[in-house]
Amino acid sequence: MDISLLLTSTLTLAGGIPLTLLLTFASLLAGLVLAVPLAFMRASSCKWLSLPVLAYTYVLRGTPLLVQLFIIYYGLGQISAIRSSVLWVLLRDPFWCCLLAFSLNGAAYTTEIFRGGIQAVSNGMIEAAQAVGMSPLQIKRRIIFPIAFRSVLPSYANEVISLVKATSLASTVTLLEITGLSRKLVSETFAPYEIFIAAGVLYLGLTFLLTGFFHLLETRLNGAPRAEARPHRVDLQQVAHE
Amino acid sequence: MPGAPKVQQIPMHGIRAERIEKRLGGNDVLRGMDIDVRPGEILSILGSSGSGKSTLLRCLNLLTIPDRGDIWIHGEKLAIRAASQHGGPAAILDQRQVRKARASVGMVFQSFNLWPHKTALENVTEGPVLIKGLRRNAAADLGHHYLAKVGLSGKADSYPHHLSGGQQQRVAIARALAMEPRVLLFDEPTSALDPELVGEVLRVMAALAGEGRTMVIVTHEMAFAREVSTRAAFMHRGLIEEESPPRQFFFSPVSSRLRGFLASHR
Ligand SMILES: Nc1ncnc2c1ncn2[C@@H]1O[C@H](COP(=O)(O)OP(=O)(O)OP(=O)(O)O)[C@@H](O)[C@H]1O
Numbered sequence: 001m002d003i004s005l006l007l008t009s010t011l012t013l014a015g016g017i018p019l020t021l022l023l024t025f026a027s028l029l030a031g032l033v034l035a036v037p038l039a040f041m042r043a044s045s046c047k048w049l050s051l052p053v054l055a056y057t058y059v060l061r062g063t064p065l066l067v068q069l070f071i072i073y074y075g076l077g078q079i080s081a082i083r084s085s086v087l088w089v090l091l092r093d094p095f096w097c098c099l100l101a102f103s104l105n106g107a108a109y110t111t112e113i114f115r116g117g118i119q120a121v122s123n124g125m126i127e128a129a130q131a132v133g134m135s136p137l138q139i140k141r142r143i144i145f146p147i148a149f150r151s152v153l154p155s156y157a158n159e160v161i162s163l164v165k166a167t168s169l170a171s172t173v174t175l176l177e178i179t180g181l182s183r184k185l186v187s188e189t190f191a192p193y194e195i196f197i198a199a200g201v202l203y204l205g206l207t208f209l210l211t212g213f214f215h216l217l218e219t220r221l222n223g224a225p226r227a228e229a230r231p232h233r234v235d236l237q238q239v240a241h242e
Numbered sequence: 243m244p245g246a247p248k249v250q251q252i253p254m255h256g257i258r259a260e261r262i263e264k265r266l267g268g269n270d271v272l273r274g275m276d277i278d279v280r281p282g283e284i285l286s287i288l289g290s291s292g293s294g295k296s297t298l299l300r301c302l303n304l305l306t307i308p309d310r311g312d313i314w315i316h317g318e319k320l321a322i323r324a325a326s327q328h329g330g331p332a333a334i335l336d337q338r339q340v341r342k343a344r345a346s347v348g349m350v351f352q353s354f355n356l357w358p359h360k361t362a363l364e365n366v367t368e369g370p371v372l373i374k375g376l377r378r379n380a381a382a383d384l385g386h387h388y389l390a391k392v393g394l395s396g397k398a399d400s401y402p403h404h405l406s407g408g409q410q411q412r413v414a415i416a417r418a419l420a421m422e423p424r425v426l427l428f429d430e431p432t433s434a435l436d437p438e439l440v441g442e443v444l445r446v447m448a449a450l451a452g453e454g455r456t457m458v459i460v461t462h463e464m465a466f467a468r469e470v471s472t473r474a475a476f477m478h479r480g481l482i483e484e485e486s487p488p489r490q491f492f493f494s495p496v497s498s499r500l501r502g503f504l505a506s507h508r
């Protein structure tokens with residue numbers, strides 16, 4: 001292995017980091033904005049709300065992200081109604097196609113993660129909020145969501161990290177993020193070994209930073225425990241004395 | 243008994259419920275209960291497990307919607323649609339009215355139900371900020387005031403999981419008080435506590451009783467009910483079996499069931 005080539009290509013590929021991060025965070029944000037209301041619908045006991053969302057998450061989680069990306073990138077252009085609409089300005093651009101695919105896909109996973117958290121919020125927390133006179137929206141915003149978010153933070157962090165890695169699929173539709181740049185560089189230098197290792201190192205670095213960030217966030221929010229208070233705790237000392 | 247309408251005046255304060263019926267999981271949990279809580283009254287509700295005490299209390303602020311019956315909170319009748327004969331559930335007709343009523347009726351739960359992601363102070367100020375629109379500063383002052391009142395001045399910034407059960411329950415009481423409710427409902431507030439922590443909660447409650455507050459207390463603490471209440475009621479299978487001032491209730495009960503109950507709780 002050529003160490004100096006590894007180092008120089010790491011530097012070159014670092015030029016792809018901004019695009020990788022932009023794709024990650026933009027689709028993360030869009031996915032989150034979509035997922036929060038969807039998760040509440042999915043957790044709802046009303047079938048008319050939960051079933052359509054289930055259908056959505058089932059389809060998007062049951063098909064490969066690459067296939068979804070290809071459908072959007074190659075498929076939508078076939079529809080003349082879309083080609084002639086204003087949407088086409090965005091959809092003929094691979095960046096926006098990626099963003100759309102990653103957001104919709106990420107939203108599906110995030111929805112299911114949050115649904116679990118929402119349903120795990122104990123009834124007592126909600127009743128205490130009702131008892132002071134909070135409205136359903138206030139209860140969702142101030143009680144259910146914050147408790148649910150804390151409890152699913154580790155799973156959500158995993159989802160974010162998968163998303164970082166999934167952005168490498170953008171290279172298949174010509175985007176020059178980290179992986180796209182690597183492929184370009186490989187085709188110029190014919191040194192796939194060093195270059196893809198360099199790419200791997202960069203992704204690893206990003207993952208490392210994100211893991212650290214979520215770890216920090218967790219301890220930051222950790223005034224509040226993940227599991228709720230347990231009033232029925234048995235006092236071991238007392239038992240031992242009896 | 244169900245069916246016989248009363249022509250008494252509806253008091254402007256306190257709570258009245260008439261002919262409350264509730265069916266849960268195939269059981270007739272409340273079978274046409276009447277209850278009347280007047281301002282300044284401290285009503286203790288006793289009864290064996292499953293007699294419907296919690297369900298009754300929850301009906302009073304509509305955490306559980308009664309199938310039938312009327313509820314007045316501070317003289318205002320709550321708009322509820324009764325359950326239909328064909329199993330259609332009962333429903334709240336006016337959500338705003340019910341929210342307003344709930345804000346004026348404090349509730350303290352057996353399992354405290356503090357919000358785990360908020361500090362003691364935030365648990366107390368959440369209601370005043372969201373419901374009454376208090377500014378942060380004013381709410382914090384209010385919160386500190388009520389935390390001091392339950393003897394927890396030093397714990398404002400603690401999260402619930404760092405507090406003992408007794409402390410958590412006192413925060414829950416401060417949370418209810420901070421809404422400055424006109425009636426307080428307690429559902430077995432000490433039943434989840436280790437025995438050595440019961441006293442601190444009962445002391446806080448006794449102090450509240452001493453202020454002339456209106457309280458409804460479901461409890462198994464006989465001595466406390468005897469000392470503190472102005473009236474005691476014994477529930478049996480969804481109805482009030484006997485109701486009297488504490489002296490009579492505890493020392494010369496009429497119903498044989500109440501006598502048995504008291505004997506078994508000596
Ligand atoms: N949500 C529910 N679904 C089905 N049955 C219920 C429900 N809630 C209460 N019940 C039943 O209703 C009856 C009365 O319950 P409730 O909790 O009001 O009794 P309680 O007097 O408070 O008893 P305890 O002293 O054990 O707290 C019990 O038999 C209980 O099993």
Ligand SMILES: [Mg+2]
Binds near residue numbers: 297430
């Ligand atoms: Mg009960």
